[in-house]
Amino acid sequence: MDISAIPGFLEFLEPGVDRLAHLLAALAGLGVQAKVLGMAGSRHVLVRFKDSAYTDSRRVKTLVAHYDREPGSRGANDNSAAVFQLVALAARLKDRRGRHNVQIVFTDNEEAPGRGSVRDQGSFGLAEGFRKLWKDSSCFIILDVTGRGDTYVLSASGLDLVRKSSAVPPDFVRELEGLHRILAWELAAAGRGEALVLPTPYSDNLGIILGGLPAAAITMLPRDEAYGFGLKLQENPHLRQAFLRPDSETLARMPRDALPLTWKSIHGPSDGIELLTEGAFAAMAALLERVVGMEVPLDLGKVAP
């Protein structure tokens, strides 16, 4: 698979490009219908499939990737890769029969915590909006920085955060645990074992969790980087603590040599297409197919351990 040959991908990385318009055009070019949701100053893009794809007996799986990027960065891995992996999925699902219960949201203002509070993050408003629209029947699976590597990483940060917080209702903690459990099984099934659970920098999962809806983030890393980071966490327990203070300084607080190279290369001019790996796109396609087939019960708090 040639990443540069994905229609519209290279243009999406260009500086100054209108990424919303470009995204909508890419979806339209593949025959996928989308609409823009204006929520709390952010413009999110929602892709819903035909009504027959949905059932009320299970949770709707909302797959999320932010389409904005850090100023000055080309944003190839953060987060154009995930955006186009979901665009490709949308194209595959648009005519698929059966009740897969999947919808896709491309979010705006993910990088907001750098400029203000977590509540400024686009996904926080999105969660509030979703709660109004679909009550509590959705769960969110966030893809962020998924364009490089061969190892799935399920982020432990959101769950760690709510477990530490006494303000979070226990029922919500159990729901989040249920979602993690389901995803951990899927990763074990999808990756022939190449999946780890590690704390990661926050993504849209932060805003959504604070908005009161269950969310989990998935990222990808090269195996050496993923294990290297995992081993450093074992050596230095304080490193894990750093992820429990969600703000723009999360990465900056950490010793540079402790972080995976992939994370060090985002949020800057080095986040170009040359960092991406074809294997990551193939692995994500396989995982997304499993997620499509995955069933999420309404009562996430009762998912068996």
Next chain:
Amino acid sequence: MSRAEELARELIEGDKRAKRLFLDAGQLRAGGDRVQAFMLQATQSAGGLLPDLLSYFELLYALVKGTDRFPFDAEYLLSTPRGELILDAYGNAAGQVPAGADLLPGPEAPGDGDAPGFMLDGLDSVEAEPISGLFRAFAEGRINKLCCRAFAEAPARLAGPWKLELLRSFYTASGSARWIPPVDDIAAAERRLAKLPDAQRFRDQALRAMADAGKMGFCPAQYLRRVLIPLLDASPGDYAAFERSSSAVADCFLSVCAEMGPDGDGSANNLFTLKALIAPLAALGSRLSLPGWRDDPAMPSMEEVLFSLGRRWAALFKKRHPFTRELLRSYADHFLAGIARIETPREVLRQGLRLLEHVEFVSGRALTDADFQRFRKPLHARGVRLLLARAERDARYANLLRVLQKHFDTVERLVLAAEAKAIRERRAPGRYSPFSSPEYLSYLRFFAAGSFATPGDIEVFFDVLHGLRGAREGDTDDMVSIVLENAKDPAERADLIAFLKECPVFDRAVYAAWRGRSESGRSELVEGIRGRLRAYLEDPLASTAHPELPGLDDRLEIAFIKQLVRSAQLTKPRVEEILVSGAVRGDDPVPPELAQGKRFHVRERAPSGEEEGGGKNAHRDFLRARLALLKEAIDSATDADWWRPRAKALLAAAGERSAALAELSRQTEALIAQAPEGERAALERKRRGLEEQGAGFRAAASFLRSVAGPGEEPPEVPLKAAALALACDKTIAKARFPDAFLFLLALGLGEEAADALASEPFATIAEADPQAPFLGFALVAAMREASTTFVRQAVAGFFEGPFKAMPPSYQAQARAMVAAAAGSPEDNNDAMLADLAYRRYGAQAANHFLDRELDSLGGPSGGRASREILLVAGKRRLDQFYGFVGELCIAQHVQELRRRDFFPVRIVDLASGRLVGYVHLFVYQARIGLRQLKLAVLGGVEPKSSWLAYVDEVDFHCGVRRAAVEWARALGASMLCSATGAVAMSNCMQLSRAMQVDIEGKPLVEPEKPLSFPQGYWTLSPLAVLWSATSGPRGG
């Protein structure tokens, strides 16, 4: 009762030991009330119950109990932090002196002009003192408590014949606190003399000799035990012979003392000369101790032999080389005993002088700790011990002496050669050691293993060693052993050496077949064997049949297994013994899916900086300390007496810490009184904590004392075990970690492990210099493996050996201490306790640093060369050694191979063709919740840690996991799971850490019936799901 007296009573009642003593005193037949009054008064006067004071009370109690009389002039001197406090119990405690009281005359001032010196007239000039003289002598440090008690409690039947009153007076007037009690040895002598008509003459002569020895500074009891009793045994009932020989030995003492002067070794209070020079010559069986030889005009006189040796001995010690004594102990002294036993006095003299010359040769070169360690005395001592045992068994001492003479010559030759080489290479003094040449080390390994039965064997050894130059590296020792065992004449040796250099395995029949062929036939045969060895390793179904070696399939398989199984826990003869005596093999064949090997590549680490010696160690001080510990541990494993002084040191450490904590507690108490109200509670908590800690130490120390008993040489096994229990005590271990660590190694390791420690890859540890500026990758990797393998083995060995030998009551206490140290419940089984203790000493304390060091020395592995690895399951005879190859503590559980659910998977390094470990794979049906599932479980991934150090552990783990997933799929398993405990996952901590990263956050399952491996020992539950064929369980 006055307030002060009340306070004293409270103090006594508040101290368990004092309270018990007080109550016991009340039960005495006579004088008990006076003892109690004394205790109260003394406590009151001293202002507290100081440890010294309690000792006095015990002494007083023992005296009164033994004599039924209170010593009214009891007087003692106490050392306290506030200075010296003298209490006169006569005036202050005991009241008026009753009529007839046993009074001690005041000390007499020495007269002017008295010349120092003594008369060798036995007890003739000793004046009897009352028993209370013990108090003053004790206070002034001339006698210890054990001696006091022994004299007080001596049986009446000995008192008269052995003039104990005079002997006691001699002890109190001229003794030393280091002297041991004589009563037990007197009883032993009495058993020999009781029925003799002229027994009293013997006793008088013995007492005379004992007292004269005492005047020369030697302990009379030791003299009786080591010299006089053997002389009594040498000439039973012959007074004339006894008198002559004991006089001659006494003369020799005098000579040595005169030669060496007051400061030299062997002077006053020094037992060493007595033990190492005199006792061997006078020992039972020594020809010097036989009656009649002295009258033979052809023989040199006893005086001549003893005096000449004495002079040479003194001259040797006058050189003041630091390790002279160490060299003699348990090594050279055996030689002396040997020559005394069989040689004529003329030869005793000649060879004794040669021995002392050799000791001087070595001690003159081993002037530093590092050089002395390289000399490796424990290996010399071990070889001598084996030779001695053989000589005693066969009653052939001549051979022992001939081999030892050759040994001395060989050591000197090798050392001189190393020195000559260093001079040729212009190496500066201090930059090399004459004791570290490869030949010297190789020779020593064989010497220590008892390989040389005759001097000729040593010559053959060097012939073989030279013949095998350029042969397979790392196998040289094995090949030398084979040649020494199998080829007697030189022509056959040459053939066998050629065969070994060519053929990867050895079997006599194969060798015979090879020998009978032409040159080209030999090559073909060996090529065929090579191919079959490789096939045997890589294919669990491959046949070992060789068309040119009909009927030798079985022998060939044994030879293959011996070659493939490399374990520090097993020698090759032991492997063969296991195979021949009934090997275990799996009853069921390996499923075809598992017999299909999986190959993958792992990246190599390329150690940096080692060659140039310019590398840097990240934890240099730690590495040096660790290296020194391991070296000492290796020595201790071969040194029978290593543990004894350390046990005493631990005991002393417990005492010191206890006293320090008591003092801190007292200071804190004083602070509480002055502190503001708000701070008192916190200070009081601190004080209680200190008290508790102190109580822990006291308990540990009293445990050791209770096991050890009051004697000089307590029973060995309980003392070892108790010392280990003390070493494991949490607080002591913190303070004296090295001792505790070494105890684990020294007490738990068996002879085979000691052999292994002296061989590859651990030999590099013994040869390394802890002060070297840089410790390279290979050395650190070997240290890492030694830490893992031997600490674990030693802890398990402790439970198998010393622990089981203890009486049940001590077992309970020792278990409680080890459990407390390991942070484990006491009801854990021994294997679990051992493992927890291992983690405390091995993994947590050291392996972390060693891993990090290996990481930094190994450098990044990305982009470097890779090795191909093969994983293949097997259930053949080879595979029963799965635990040995992986260096596991469960290695003995070979019967697990018969389990239908267990598949040992060989880890084969295809680059070297070596078997480097095993993966423990389980495939079985399990019930999880309501579902019946087929599970594949990784119950341990166990490569050799010394091998793993050279490859990328993450690569290796991922390769194993991928292969296991493929097997699980092929076998129709629903999921692949991993054990979750760090040690259950892998003994290699590096690998275990990588696996821990993998299982973190993964779904966990708990089968209804947990997997147990080995059966009944460990439970593998819960299991982490690494791969699943389906989505997980759903709720809602």
